[in-house]
Amino acid sequence: MVDGADIEPGWMARLAEVVARYAGLRPPGWVLSARVADRVRALGVADVGEYLALLEGDDGAEVQALAEALRVGETRFFRHAAHVRALERVVVPELSARRAEVGRVRGWSAGCATGEEAWTLAMLLGEGLAGMRVEVLGSDLSEEALAVARAGHYSKSALASVPEALRAHWFEMEADGSGHVRDELRALVRFERKNLLDPTQPRGVDVILCRNVLIYFGKSERQQVIDLLADSLAPGGFLFLGYSETLRGCEDKFDGLRTEDGIVYQKPIRPRTPAIGIPVTISEPPTAPIVVPPALRPAAVPVPEPVPEPVPVPVPERGPQTHRLTLAGSHEDPTAVQADLTATLTRARPGDRVIVDLDNADFLADPIARVLRRAQLAAAHAGVTLDLVATRPGPVRFCQRHALGARR
Secondary structure, three states, X not given: OOOHHHOOHHHHHHHHHHHHHHHOEOOOHHHHHHHHHHHHHHHOOOOHHHHHHHHHHOOOHHHHHHHHHHOOOOOOOXXXXXXXXXXXXXXXXXXXXXXXXXXXXXXXXXOOOOOHHHHHHHHHHHHHOOOOEEEEEXXXXXXXXXXXXXXXXXXXXXXXXXXXXXXXXXXXXXXXXXXXXXXXXXXXXXXXXXXOOOOOOOOOEEEEEEOOOHHHEOHHHHHHHHHHHHHHEEEEEEEXXXXXXXXXOOHHHOEEEEEOOEEEEEOOOOOOOOOOOOOOXXXXXXXXXXXXXXXXXXXXXXXXXXXXXXXXXXXXXXXXXXXXXXXXXXXXXXXXXXXXXXXXXXXXXXXXXXXXXOOOEEEEOOHHHHHXXXXXXXXXXXXXXXXXXXXXXXXXXXXXXXXXXXXX
8 A cells, every 4th residue: 555655755756846837736745645645546556656657648637636636625605704804895895986887897716616715706796796797707727626616506514604695695595404506696607627827817807816825836836826817907906815825025016905804915006117227427528627717706695594493393192083974864865975974084094993873874775885885995095994883674784785794
């Protein structure tokens, strides 16, 4: 029986190179050796040397099988709550405003595994961008995983993390608690097998989720993937990485947008101006000095005494403050709400908190939701925390319907 720990170092190096060339993956040695041992046993070959010869000489089918065995594939619906909040509070409002004229928003779940992340992104965009065309691509290296994603059937435990209202809206539930993706959601998503090192990637994407994928690439392959992701994003597009991943060394391609829910990377809307080199001083050829006769020299002008600058009076530091806006009564005109929000945010400073209380509102028209999202985006850019508060059934349903993420 083959044990992963028994693989010779020379064979390990060659195995690692084959996997890196095929998929750009550089998994830890213990992971690679364990998966190779599994494949050797599954195929019934004599030893790792024979398996390596098969791997290097076949048409790519076994390399694909090994790459699929190496993938982690761990995913869940609505995974990483902070990312979900950042999508709802920052990304969706900005895309709603910036893509309003185009009327279309495109998303990509890169390394989507069995599809939960792609469906989650489609739900968030579909809920927050009502009336706009939403297109989401889910891609993965594993055909086995993509088959599960395309089937769109998930168990009760898998769907437990989907908010109840969204589960009822987007899934056809069964008696045992499992559910199928409804046709309305299926129409928003397509799945494709893609290698992230393939240069033919989608273009003009507005938001990319590529979480816990870069950690399995080597340094050079990681740089290639980041370059390709940057090329895929539309100007102003957003990139989400895993919590343990950063763009250190690649900061020239993205701006780090810090929100209350962490950092989201954004592609600059306008290309950065390249640095201009150090100016060169061109020396003139030496010439004989010009001597001015004393009679023609101007009279000396007295230099005034310097006026001392006023001593600045210290201003006491202003601590964080909380500003409150209560929406009471019936609200059908979004311009009036926008004016109130603008006035409130104008008074706020970085570090302050703005509370928008919706509980006294008897009616909130749907266009008010877009105004609230824009206010959340403006506050996040200004370093201000903007919280929507809703505890009564009516305002709570309004926030749930528009995925506003209000606090109760």
